[in-house]
Amino acid sequence: MLEIDNLTHVYGPGSPNEHHAIDGLKLSVAAGELLCVVGPSGCGKSTLLRSIAGLIKPTGGEIRVDGKLVRQTPDNLAVVFQDYSRSLFPWMSVADNVALPLRRRGMDKRQRREAAQEALESVGLAEAGRKYPFQLSGGMQQRVAIARALAYRPSLMLMDEPFGSVDAQTREDLEDLVLKVRGHHRMTIVLITHDIDESVYVGDRVVVLSKAPAHVVGDLKVDLPAPRDQITTREHPDFVRLRGEVGRLVRGVDAPAATA
Amino acid sequence: MTAETTPARAGQPNQGRPSPSRARRGKLLRHAVGVAAFLLVWELAARAGLLPWLPAASASLARVAELAFDPAFAGDLLSTLTAAAAGLPLAVLVAVPIGLLLGTVPAVEETTRAIVEFLRPIPSVALIPLALFFFQPEINAKVALIVYAASWPILINTLYGVRDVDPVATETLRSFGFGSAAVIWRVSLPSAAPFIYTGIRLAASITLILAISVEYFVGGSGGIGAFLIQASTGIGADAMLDVIATLVWAGLVGLAVNVLLLRAERRLFRWRHA
Ligand SMILES: Nc1ncnc2c1ncn2[C@@H]1O[C@H](COP(=O)(O)OP(=O)(O)OP(=O)(O)O)[C@@H](O)[C@H]1O
Numbered sequence: 001m002l003e004i005d006n007l008t009h010v011y012g013p014g015s016p017n018e019h020h021a022i023d024g025l026k027l028s029v030a031a032g033e034l035l036c037v038v039g040p041s042g043c044g045k046s047t048l049l050r051s052i053a054g055l056i057k058p059t060g061g062e063i064r065v066d067g068k069l070v071r072q073t074p075d076n077l078a079v080v081f082q083d084y085s086r087s088l089f090p091w092m093s094v095a096d097n098v099a100l101p102l103r104r105r106g107m108d109k110r111q112r113r114e115a116a117q118e119a120l121e122s123v124g125l126a127e128a129g130r131k132y133p134f135q136l137s138g139g140m141q142q143r144v145a146i147a148r149a150l151a152y153r154p155s156l157m158l159m160d161e162p163f164g165s166v167d168a169q170t171r172e173d174l175e176d177l178v179l180k181v182r183g184h185h186r187m188t189i190v191l192i193t194h195d196i197d198e199s200v201y202v203g204d205r206v207v208v209l210s211k212a213p214a215h216v217v218g219d220l221k222v223d224l225p226a227p228r229d230q231i232t233t234r235e236h237p238d239f240v241r242l243r244g245e246v247g248r249l250v251r252g253v254d255a256p257a258a259t260a
Numbered sequence: 261m262t263a264e265t266t267p268a269r270a271g272q273p274n275q276g277r278p279s280p281s282r283a284r285r286g287k288l289l290r291h292a293v294g295v296a297a298f299l300l301v302w303e304l305a306a307r308a309g310l311l312p313w314l315p316a317a318s319a320s321l322a323r324v325a326e327l328a329f330d331p332a333f334a335g336d337l338l339s340t341l342t343a344a345a346a347g348l349p350l351a352v353l354v355a356v357p358i359g360l361l362l363g364t365v366p367a368v369e370e371t372t373r374a375i376v377e378f379l380r381p382i383p384s385v386a387l388i389p390l391a392l393f394f395f396q397p398e399i400n401a402k403v404a405l406i407v408y409a410a411s412w413p414i415l416i417n418t419l420y421g422v423r424d425v426d427p428v429a430t431e432t433l434r435s436f437g438f439g440s441a442a443v444i445w446r447v448s449l450p451s452a453a454p455f456i457y458t459g460i461r462l463a464a465s466i467t468l469i470l471a472i473s474v475e476y477f478v479g480g481s482g483g484i485g486a487f488l489i490q491a492s493t494g495i496g497a498d499a500m501l502d503v504i505a506t507l508v509w510a511g512l513v514g515l516a517v518n519v520l521l522l523r524a525e526r527r528l529f530r531w532r533h534a
């Protein structure tokens with residue numbers, strides 16, 4: 001579904017502010033897989049995502065989606081941006097924000113409205129459709145952005161720290177929502193998070209990136225029993241082991257084999 | 261959200277904080293006091309003979325009221341307003357697309373910048389002879405010049421408004437597979453709309469200035485500019501009274517237009533004042 005080969009990106013090459021964000025990153029994601037990407041702050045995660053979405057042209061390497069080289073935005077893609085509040089259109093009601101991309105789906109007005117309402121309900125914002133983004137809290141805005149991506153039913157969904165601004169309870173609900181939607185609609189999802197527990201809980205696989213310039217330092221398969229459950233999954237011995245492994249990879253510490 | 265759940269805000273004004281309508285009344289009161297003080301100073305100065313040519317405020321205001329029922333003046337006012345009202349939408353039609361183009365395609369903006377920066381400072385009033393030469397009858401020249409002059413603030417505001425569009429917003433639409441035209445129509449334009457609107461509001465006062473200027477320059481053929489000429493060719497206190505009353509009318513019309521546009525602005529772009 002998604003193949004990234006030797007991806008390299010340098011911001012401002014040749015300038016005094018030259019910054020190597022990504023260096024020789026290799027990654028492939030199977031169709032229907034939910035891949036979590038974790039890595040230290042500023043390592044290049046958002047850069048990776050924007051490259052996959054065709055929003056920036058990486059300075060080196062290749063990205064293929066469904067075998068097709070990414071030059072522009074791939075078809076059937078939805079992105080939940082890290083800057084969720086800036087990605088909502090302030091002049092439109094919440095419902096219109098969610099419904100707008102559905103124009104690309106050839107739906108008529110009524111279908112769009114219904115699909116938008118359904119998506120808003122799924123993120124717990126059934127009553128917010130007529131409001132404007134500025135009338136919502138940060139966490140609610142973030143859920144609108146998620147609803148907009150879900151309503152679109154993309155085949156590839158890129159999510160950049162999508163649950164950063166919501167409370168713990170809502171966060172768990174949204175994690176389960178993503179798992180459920182993925183199950184029903186067979187999407188491929190790349191989800192960036194800085195929450196190690198979250199990456200293990202929702203991911204089929206967790207990829208750990210290094211400090212800048214980013215490359216893959218760890219790639220772990222998450223073999224936890226399905227369906228996942230917020231309580232029992234997190235108690236599972238494999239969960240505990242995996243979160244430890246991911247944590248050590250993120251911090252760049254070796255396994256505690258040598259400790260006495 | 262909180263407004264709905266706290267009923268105290270909706271009903272009686274709560275202690276310490278004046279209710280919006282009371283604050284508004286206070287503001288209106290202060291405006292009225294300012295105007296009254298101005299008129300008083302004017303009246304006293306005129307009566308004391310400080311400015312011998314200046315008619316008293318009371319006499320001038322009486323003349324302002326009389327003019328409203330003077331068919332010649334009413335016709336002139338109407339013809340000025342018609343030209344201004346015809347010019348403004350045309351200016352929007354001309355300036356907004358050009359502004360969008362310049363704002364979204366940097367290459368075009370760079371190519372035309374020198375011309376724009378050259379033309380922009382030329383006072384439009386100085387173009388009256390040229391306009392009269394190219395556009396006849398005179399009403400065409402008047403409208404053409406209004407369109408030209410009113411286009412500048414709209415064009416410039418559109419250009420900056422479009423440049424100011426949040427890249428995350430445009431990227432969002434692009435990521436859903438929308439093309440450039442859709443991005444301009446659905447993101448750049450609405451996002452720049454408040455800027456464009458401000459340009460239109462500035463342009464509205466320019467339309468009046470240009471209409472009156474052309475009329476004044478040409479004389480003979482109507483508009484309050486022409487009325488001014490006729491009034492000022494008369495002699496004595498009466499002529500001055502007419503001139504001042506006409507100016508008051510021009511000011512009142514300009515004020516009314518601006519207030520209306522400001523009100524509509526607050527309504528249209530409520531989402532901006534979060
Ligand atoms: N447009 C840009 N121009 C120059 N440098 C940039 C640009 N965008 C990002 N960078 C730099 O590239 C690096 C990686 O940025 P990126 O946003 O991809 O990090 P990230 O892993 O998403 O960080 P975070 O976890 O804080 O979201 C950062 O050091 C950042 O300063």
Ligand SMILES: [Mg+2]
Nearest residue numbers: 045046082160
């Ligand atoms: Mg980021």
